[in-house]
Amino acid sequence: MNFAIIVFPGSNCDHDCYHIIEHVLGRPATFVWHKEKDLSGYDVVILPGGFSYGDYLRTGSIARFSPIMKAVEDFAHKGGLVLGICNGFQILLEAGLLPGAMLRNRSLKFICNDVRLRVDNINTPFTVNYFENQVVRMPIAHAEGNYYADKDTLMRIQKNNQIVFRYAGDDGNISDKVNPNGSVNNIAGICNEKGNVLGMMPHPERCGEDVLGGTDGYILFESLVYYVEKIER
Amino acid sequence: MLSKDVIERHGLNEEEYQRINKILGREPNIVELGIFSVMWSEHCSYKSSRIHLKRFPTTGKRVLQGPGENAGAIDIGDGLAAVFKMESHNHPSFIEPYQGAATGVGGILRDIFTMGARPVALLDSLRFGDIKVPHNRYLLSGVVSGIAGYGNCIGIPTVGGEIYFDEIYNKNNLVNVFALGIVKKDNIFRGAAKGIGNPVIYVGSKTGRDGIHGATMASDVFDEGSEAKRPTVQVGDPFTEKLLLEACLEVMGQGLIVGIQDMGAAGLTSSSSEMAGRGGTGIDIHVDRVPAREKGMTPYEFMLSESQERMLIVTQAGKEDEVLNIFKKWDLDAVVIGEVTDSKRMRVFDKGVIVADIPVDALTEEAPLYERPISPPPYLDILHDLDIDNLPIPQDLNKVLLTLLSSPTIASKEWVYRQYDHMVRTDTVVLPGSDSAIIRIKGTNKAIAMTTDCNSRYCFSDPYTGGAIAVAEAARNIVCGGGEPAALTDCLNFGNPERPEIMWQFQQAIDGIAAVCKRFNIPVISGNVSFYNETNDISIYPTPVIGMAGIIDDISKRMTQDFKDEGDVIILLGRNMEEIGLSEYLKEIHYKIRGVPPQLDLELEKKVQDLCLYGIREGLIKSAHDTSEGGLAVAIAECCISKGGRENIGAKIDMDDDMRSDILLFGETQSRIVITVEQDRIADIEMQARDMDVPCRVIGRVGGESLIIRHNSSVLINTPVPELEEVWRRAIPKYIGEEGS
Numbered sequence: 001m002n003f004a005i006i007v008f009p010g011s012n013c014d015h016d017c018y019h020i021i022e023h024v025l026g027r028p029a030t031f032v033w034h035k036e037k038d039l040s041g042y043d044v045v046i047l048p049g050g051f052s053y054g055d056y057l058r059t060g061s062i063a064r065f066s067p068i069m070k071a072v073e074d075f076a077h078k079g080g081l082v083l084g085i086c087n088g089f090q091i092l093l094e095a096g097l098l099p100g101a102m103l104r105n106r107s108l109k110f111i112c113n114d115v116r117l118r119v120d121n122i123n124t125p126f127t128v129n130y131f132e133n134q135v136v137r138m139p140i141a142h143a144e145g146n147y148y149a150d151k152d153t154l155m156r157i158q159k160n161n162q163i164v165f166r167y168a169g170d171d172g173n174i175s176d177k178v179n180p181n182g183s184v185n186n187i188a189g190i191c192n193e194k195g196n197v198l199g200m201m202p203h204p205e206r207c208g209e210d211v212l213g214g215t216d217g218y219i220l221f222e223s224l225v226y227y228v229e230k231i232e233r
Numbered sequence: 234m235l236s237k238d239v240i241e242r243h244g245l246n247e248e249e250y251q252r253i254n255k256i257l258g259r260e261p262n263i264v265e266l267g268i269f270s271v272m273w274s275e276h277c278s279y280k281s282s283r284i285h286l287k288r289f290p291t292t293g294k295r296v297l298q299g300p301g302e303n304a305g306a307i308d309i310g311d312g313l314a315a316v317f318k319m320e321s322h323n324h325p326s327f328i329e330p331y332q333g334a335a336t337g338v339g340g341i342l343r344d345i346f347t348m349g350a351r352p353v354a355l356l357d358s359l360r361f362g363d364i365k366v367p368h369n370r371y372l373l374s375g376v377v378s379g380i381a382g383y384g385n386c387i388g389i390p391t392v393g394g395e396i397y398f399d400e401i402y403n404k405n406n407l408v409n410v411f412a413l414g415i416v417k418k419d420n421i422f423r424g425a426a427k428g429i430g431n432p433v434i435y436v437g438s439k440t441g442r443d444g445i446h447g448a449t450m451a452s453d454v455f456d457e458g459s460e461a462k463r464p465t466v467q468v469g470d471p472f473t474e475k476l477l478l479e480a481c482l483e484v485m486g487q488g489l490i491v492g493i494q495d496m497g498a499a500g501l502t503s504s505s506s507e508m509a510g511r512g513g514t515g516i517d518i519h520v521d522r523v524p525a526r527e528k529g530m531t532p533y534e535f536m537l538s539e540s541q542e543r544m545l546i547v548t549q550a551g552k553e554d555e556v557l558n559i560f561k562k563w564d565l566d567a568v569v570i571g572e573v574t575d576s577k578r579m580r581v582f583d584k585g586v587i588v589a590d591i592p593v594d595a596l597t598e599e600a601p602l603y604e605r606p607i608s609p610p611p612y613l614d615i616l617h618d619l620d621i622d623n624l625p626i627p628q629d630l631n632k633v634l635l636t637l638l639s640s641p642t643i644a645s646k647e648w649v650y651r652q653y654d655h656m657v658r659t660d661t662v663v664l665p666g667s668d669s670a671i672i673r674i675k676g677t678n679k680a681i682a683m684t685t686d687c688n689s690r691y692c693f694s695d696p697y698t699g700g701a702i703a704v705a706e707a708a709r710n711i712v713c714g715g716g717e718p719a720a721l722t723d724c725l726n727f728g729n730p731e732r733p734e735i736m737w738q739f740q741q742a743i744d745g746i747a748a749v750c751k752r753f754n755i756p757v758i759s760g761n762v763s764f765y766n767e768t769n770d771i772s773i774y775p776t777p778v779i780g781m782a783g784i785i786d787d788i789s790k791r792m793t794q795d796f797k798d799e800g801d802v803i804i805l806l807g808r809n810m811e812e813i814g815l816s817e818y819l820k821e822i823h824y825k826i827r828g829v830p831p832q833l834d835l836e837l838e839k840k841v842q843d844l845c846l847y848g849i850r851e852g853l854i855k856s857a858h859d860t861s862e863g864g865l866a867v868a869i870a871e872c873c874i875s876k877g878g879r880e881n882i883g884a885k886i887d888m889d890d891d892m893r894s895d896i897l898l899f900g901e902t903q904s905r906i907v908i909t910v911e912q913d914r915i916a917d918i919e920m921q922a923r924d925m926d927v928p929c930r931v932i933g934r935v936g937g938e939s940l941i942i943r944h945n946s947s948v949l950i951n952t953p954v955p956e957l958e959e960v961w962r963r964a965i966p967k968y969i970g971e972e973g974s
Contacts, residue, residue: 009472009476009563009564010472010476012387012388012475012657013388015658016657016659019675020659023675049657050388051386051387051471054470054471054473054475055472109652110381110385110652110653111651112385112650112651112653112654112655112656141654141656141657143385206656206657208659211673211788212656212659212661212662213662213664
C-alpha cells in the first residue's frame, strides 16, 4: 500500500510521518509537493503537521488553496483515506472536508506535552486496531487546537459517530480538567460522515517507537495497514 | 566632509577615524563610514576579545571545523558531523523581547544550515531579573513566546537550556541560543568567496530598513532611553526561514555552492566582506539589484540593513540559473547581485556608479585590535568575606528545602518548555528537565547529549573558578546523560570592556574555561562574545555560558536523573565539603551574596565523571544526577519528583558527615553525582570506585512516599514527596499568575 505525504511550504512534520511509515511501519511513502495535482496510485494521503504558510492569516487558510487540495478533495470524495494531523486537521477544516473550525487554545499559549485520549470510535479505517474506549497517550503541540462546532453540527457529528478521539483522564473519564485547549466536548479528532477522512490534533507519528517513550500512535498506522491490506482487498 | 557628530554617532573614535583615512588615503564617504562602523563594532570585530580568545584550545581529534566559520563542526562517527554554535541576542531582547528572541533563534539556525547541516535541536540559556518585578515577567513571557514562535514554526525542537533569575539582570536580560545540526562530514560548506568571476547571488527575504545599526546598538551600553532603540530590532519571519532552509539544503545537495554565508549582524556588509576575506579575493556588489521591500532605499541602507532571512551564495559561473530555479520553486527571491574579483577590495555600485571602495582586509583581518587595560575590581575583598560562624542554622530545614525548590532559578521550568515544541522531528529521547537533553541520530545507533551551563554568581566572585565550574558542570551534565563530552561552544556575556575590571573578569574567565578544556580534552569549536551588558554603569555578573555536546555511542545507554524503582540504593560519588559561599541557599534564605565559589579539583572531577560514565555504560547505574544549585538536598529532591508524568517516589538518606547540617544539605560543593544502583550491584560500583580512586558511598535507599534525610541520626528533612513536587512545579506559574494552567 502507498502513502502520500503532502508537503506544503511550512510543513514540518512531513519527515516525521515519512520516518514512521517507511522505517517503522515498513511501507512506501512519497513526498508530494503542494504544487502537484495528481494523487492516483495512493491508498492513504497524509496532510502533516507544521505551519503551512507560517500560519499567517489563519491556520490552514492559505494552504487550502494550494493546487494539490483539489486532488485531495477528489481523492476523499472517491473514498480515499485522508489523514490530517495538527496543521493538516486545520487545513481539512478550512477546506470543508471536515465540519467545524479551530480557535486559539484557551490559555492563548502553544502547548507541547503528552495527553491522554479516549478512542470513541473504533469503526474507522484509522482506529480498527484500538479497543473500544481504549485510553491512549499521545503528544500534542499546537497553539490553535481549540476545536469548535455550533450546536447543530455538534449534534450531527455526535449522532453520526464522527467523534473519534477525545481528551480524557487516565481512567477514560471526560472532564474539563483534562481538556488541554478548551475544545468543545473535549474533541481531539473527528472524521467525516463516511469515515474515510480523519483530522486530529495529537501527533500519532511522535509516539510510534519505544525509544520515544510510547507506541500508542503506531496503532493508528497499523490500523490503516490492516484496513487497506486485509479488509479493503 | 563628514561632521564630528556623524562620526561619533557611528560609534567610531577619533583614532579609528584617522585610521580609516589612512587606509583609504582620503576621507570616507557616508556609505564607507557606515561599512567601517559596523565591521569595526565590537559585535563584528571582536576587537577587545580576540587576543584573549586565542588562549582557548580549539583542536582535537574530532574537530572538523574550529572557530572562524559560521559554526564549528565535530566528527561524530558513521560519516556524520555535528555542527553547533551558541549566540547571544541580549540587547535586542531587552528592547523588544518577542522579536529579539525570535530573531536570535533565526540567526543561529542560519549559521547552522549555512554549513550544510540540517538543524535538529535548539537550547536556550536565559537570564532575567527578579521575577517579582512585573517588567521582568513581561520580558520572560516575551522572550519565551519569541523563541516558541520562531522555533515551533520552523520545526526545530527546543529541547533544553537553563534559566536563572537575579536582580543583576533587571536592566540587561540575556538570551543565548544554542543550535546543533547534523551533516555528512564530507558535505560541510564554508563561507569563502572563491573563483574569480563567479557570480554572487542574494537569496531570501527582501531588504528593508529594519535593523540598521543593530550591530552598533549591540556594542553600546544602555541608559534610560534605550527602549527608543526599538526600530533597530529586526522582525523575524520563521516561515520564510523554513523555505530558505529547505531551498539552501536542496541547492547544496545539487553541488551548486562554492561558498555561502548568512546575513546576520551588519547584513550585506559583513557577509560580502567576510566571504571575500576568507577567499582571499575581492567582491563587487550592485545594490540596485538587491530585492527591496520599499522604494527609495539608499546604498547606505542596503549595506547596513539587518533584515532577516537572507543569505549570500557564491556559485560557479554558468550555474546561476540552476540555483535561481531552485529558489523559484520555493517562492523565494534570488538575484545575481555581483561577482568575485581579484581586486581584494569590496566595491559597492549603485546603478553602475561606485559608492564604496574599501580593501577587504581592512574590514576583516586588519580591523582594530585592542589590548585593553586590566585590573581586578576593588570589591573582591568585601565580597569574599563570609563569616559562617555568625550564620544561624535555620530551625526548620524542611521549610528551607521547600523555599529553595520554589525559588524560580531552581523551580521546574515546565511552564517554559511546554510552550516549545520539544518533540518535533521525533528525535527527542530525553525530554526537557533532565541534566542534559538527548536526541537520537536516525539511521545510526547514536544519540547526542547537549547542555548549557553557567553560574554567574560564582563568576562574579571568582571568574576563573566560575568559568572553570561552568565547563566542569556542563561536562558532568553530559556524563549524567550517558554521553562522552566532545566539544563546546561559548557565549561570553560581560559588561563594558573599556572598564579594566570587566576585562579582568573576561581574562580570568577565559583562563578558567581554557584550563578545564585542556585537562578534559574538550575543544572550543565556536562561540560568541557579548560585551556592553550594562545599564547606567551597573554591569551584569560575568556570564560565560558554556554550551556542550557529547556523544552517546549506544542509544540504549542513555541516562536520566529520576529515581527508578523502590529498593534501589542511592550512592554519592565525590565528597561533601563545608562550602556555602555564593550558594542559592545563602541568597534565598540568608539574603547574602558573599564568599567564594566552591573549589574545583580537576583531578577529582575527572575521576568522578569517568566512574559515572563507566557505570552507565556497564549498565550498573539506573539514575544519575549532578548536584548544583541548592546542593545535595535539592538534587535528591529533584530525583524524587522529576519522573515526567509517572508516579513520584520517595527516598531515605542517612549521612554521618562531620559538618554543619545546613551546609551538608545545601552547600554546592562540586564534583558530586547522585546515582542509584540495584542492591546486588553495590559491590561492583564500589570495587570500580576503589580502582579508579573515586570517593563513593551508599547514602540511602529509594522508596516510600516521603523524602527523609538524616544527619548523624537526627532527622533534618521529612517531607511528603507530593508536597515537594507541588511547590517545585507550581512556583513559576504562581509568579506569572497562571496557577490554573
